[in-house]
Amino acid sequence: MIKAIRDEPGVDEIVALDIRPERVRQLRDELGVMATDSPAAVLDDPEVKLVFVTASNAAHAPLTLAALEAGKAVMCEKPIATTLADAERVVRAAEAKGAFLQIGFELRYSKLYTQVKNWIDQGLLGDVVNTQCNYICEEFHKKGSWRNRLETGGGMFGEKLSHYVDQPRWWVGSPVKDVFAVCAPNVVPYYEVHDNYHAVYRFANGAVSELTFVMYMAQTYQGDPLKDFVATQSRDGHELRYRIIGTRGAVETDVFNRRILRWEFGDAPERMISTLVEEATWTREEDSRHFHNEDGQNRDIVRRVLAGEPPATPARDALETMRLVFAAEQSADSGELVSV
Template identity: 45%
Template sequence: MKNYDCIEVAVLGLGEMGQTHVEAALASPFVSRVYGYEPEPQRAAVRAAELGIAGTSELENILNNPNIKLMYIASVNEAHSEQTVKALQAGKAVLCEKPMGINLAEAQRMLSAEAQTGSFLQIGFELHYSKLYQQAKKWITQGLIGTPLNCHCRYYCSEFHLKNTWRSRSKGTLIGEKLSHYLDLQKWFFDDIPETVYSVSAPNAVSYFNHPDNHQIITRYHRGGIASLNFIMHLAETDHTDPLLEMLEKQSDDGHCLQYHIYGDKGAIETDVFHRRIRRWEFTDSPKQLVSRIVESISFPKENDQEWFHNVRGQNLRIAELVACGLPPDNSATNSYDSMRLCFASEVSFRENRIVSFDEI
């Protein structure tokens, strides 16, 4: 028996990610109507028409509409905090894209608004819904690698942030904009609180970025685990946008890399996006040595790429269901706030060239 009422929702920011949010909302059985917002009237009208939804350039129209219960915020990073606070204060549930604010004060305002209003707030750390990482988390929770000790993430991509766009002009780092996903995942795998972080960046190869194009971030966790993340923005071949190209096939051998190695005292896990694979090692003692064996290997077909490693759609369908059914977030805003604290601690570390204690942030 149906025990929910369908809800109306709004998407703020109708760019690339906004489109993904709109498409998920239109596909949700829990959503009866979708509105879209862009600040500039002509763009609002054009994008709303392209996406087949009702558009507006007046945010108040959305905030004052009592039928709209949920707002998906996919606007530029600088607008996330203010729009989230306004939405929560207007009594709306919110799914806001990462980053959760561009600095600590903005993130704190979002968290305070959630506490004051008691409204639903979840941050778009969609990798928690992606099967590749859910499988890794499941093996860890089942104790199959023992205690996680050392987690390394390698992320090398092509330079797709074009000249003179908000992304290349941004003074905010790629730590919040991009790496927040990957630091958040490390924290999720360890299920622990970071203790210290040290972050360094070499001089840029991408000269027109207002921010570093590479980062190495080392985190020590409270229970002794350590994590590292090595990110290089432009190593892989530039995307030539050939529509016939099977992107992942090409990217698997053009310099792209997005891998985790999670090493425990009983085994290890490797996730590998560009080889569409997750593997598990088991360690057993023997009279001669510690023996390591690969005991599981799971691959996924390209048709399931989104679901396996970039499941914004799955996340958004789930959020509509949670809000329509009056259920709490899957991933608390406080948890995401802690992931953002780790990002901001990393930024302080590289700016001040020192080890930063998580408690300082």
């Protein structure tokens, strides 16, 4: 993040904050930035205009609230907080102050997904009625990680899957009415949060989104056609596919095979037909811009704050995604359909 924004016009200096002394030393030595373990050194400095909250999840709400209180513009990583009540508190605080607050849903900047949004906005898919996301990954956080515990990570949906809830909301463009989620027993025994879900969201306009997520040791499967890409997969996953189906066409995205396909539906004398009209790919070097374009997002946030522009997506919109995240956890735990 620091490397991405340090040379942006208008950025004179970056101060890094961490509570761990070894991390402060590392930030100072390896990146050559000012680094401190004192929040006051950041919050009380009037030259600091923008704060990026990139600490572990339980620290998001307290750090964001403190930065807003100190009059800073804030970018806060997803999830906004580890509870819905805290996420609401954060967004209300920003709104009460009229402050800049953008949440780190960088997939809304990623070319793979902005392409889908552009096609939808051009009407090429008609009305989006059904989206499906299949996400299979290995266990990616080791034993003892803060991510694996509910109180420090906030649950798998918020920590990992919030991106894949945020995107269908963005594409369908209608409020979600209700959520149903089920989980099987965990595969990864030291995860104190769920490691698998089938979740279904129903939107007010009738559209339906489905998200299937499961962690298992896919990386070691020798028949895996992607086994040569272990380095790419080792943190991100194994399979991440979307199908976005509209009344006039459909799109399929496949992150790890670097593929995006678009079909148009047509009418023929005997039945409906579909025609593949676009097929795109990209190189490994372009992965970050297509998949997780954090650099693009963070540069845009710097530019917006300097220009006095609002966030690309209001924090209240991100709060809706958080509402769905916690509703999915509630449904998975209770076995009940949850109205939103």
